[in-house]
Amino acid sequence: MTDSTSTTPIRIGVQLQPQHADYSAIRDAVLRAEDLGVDMIFNWDHFYPLYGDPDGKHFECWTMLGAWAEQTERVEIGALVTCGGYRNPDLLADMARTVDHMSGGRLILGIGSGWFAKDYENYGYDFGTAGSRLDLLGEYLPRIRDRFAQLNPAPTREIPVMIGGxxxxxxxxxxxxxxxxxxxxGDLETMTHxxxxxxxxxxxxxxxxxAIARSTSAPADVTDTAQADALVDLxxxxxxxxxxxxxxDLDALASWVRWRDSRVG
Structure with missing residues (x-):
């Protein structure tokens, strides 16, 4: 089990879900989040809203990350998470390297196997099965690693790979x-297992x-700091x-930033 006495600093992120909004509102939220003091700003890699009006406003992930790279100064940025099945992995590595340079070395490459059938079917990708999507991810991860090593110029740093699931x-x-x-x-029992x-x-x-940082969603209840503390202990x-x-609305985010700062020192 991970050592609960670790001095790894706590980091707070926000996932600005690119749905049901004009892009100007998303751009403004990025600025507000960075001003609040968050450590990371993520979007997600879907083509349609995941809740609310299923045909509501929605924007694409990676073109947005390029804009965020230029817009922000301090925070790390990335997708929570990229779908491994949407893009050739060598191309994805090149995209990530490019945004890495654009941001001055602040990209996190989040990636997973994908799960939302509508994304695949409406954009012409093979949805397959949960097993086949995971197998594809397993094929893509070493190709991404190897492409990073071949690119000129190389990434500015070893781009952190974040796998969700x-x-x-x-x-x-x-x-x-x-x-x-x-x-x-998952809940604390699931996370422990x-x-x-x-x-x-x-x-x-x-x-x-x-060597592997552990990441999860902040508790939905901003007053439930005991659960967050237990996850830190884990x-x-x-x-x-x-x-x-x-x-x-970034009120909950501000509360978790305050919780992070209360634990310092």
Missing amino acids: GGERKTLRYVAEYAHIWHAF KSAVLDRHCADLGRDTA GFSMFTVGVGGPDY
Whole structure:
């Protein structure tokens, strides 16, 4: 199990969900979030809203990240998470390297296997099965790593790869082998179990489990700091607040930034 006495700093992120809003509202929310003091700003890699009007306003992930790279100065940026099945992995690595340079080395490459059938079917991608999508992700991860090594100019840093998901046989094995960050979902009991599974995969591969930062959603209830503290004790250091359009209310985000700052020192 991850050492609960770790001094890894707690980091707060926001996922600005690019739905039900004009782009001007998203751009404004990015500025407000950075001004609040967040550490990371994410979007997501879908083509349609995930809740609310299913045919409502929506914008594409990676072109947006290029704009955020120029707009922001300090925060790390990325997708929570990119769908591995949408793009040739060598192209995705090149896109990531480009945004890495545009941002001055602030990109996190979040990636997962994909799950929203509408995205695939309406844009002409093969949805396959959960197993086939995971197998494809397993094929793509080493290609992304190898392409990073071939690009000229090289990335400004070793671009952190964040893998989202908790499948015990495949996903967590990929995390142990390829990821710098694991983004997990579930209650504390689930997280405890999944963390132990990841630790076993790391042991099998001879990798230090402490080299993988652990990330999850901030509790929906901003007063539930006890749950967040318990997750920190479990080894989680990255917490992200999801915020949707059209207004992008950042009050909950501000509360979690204050919680982060209250733990310093």
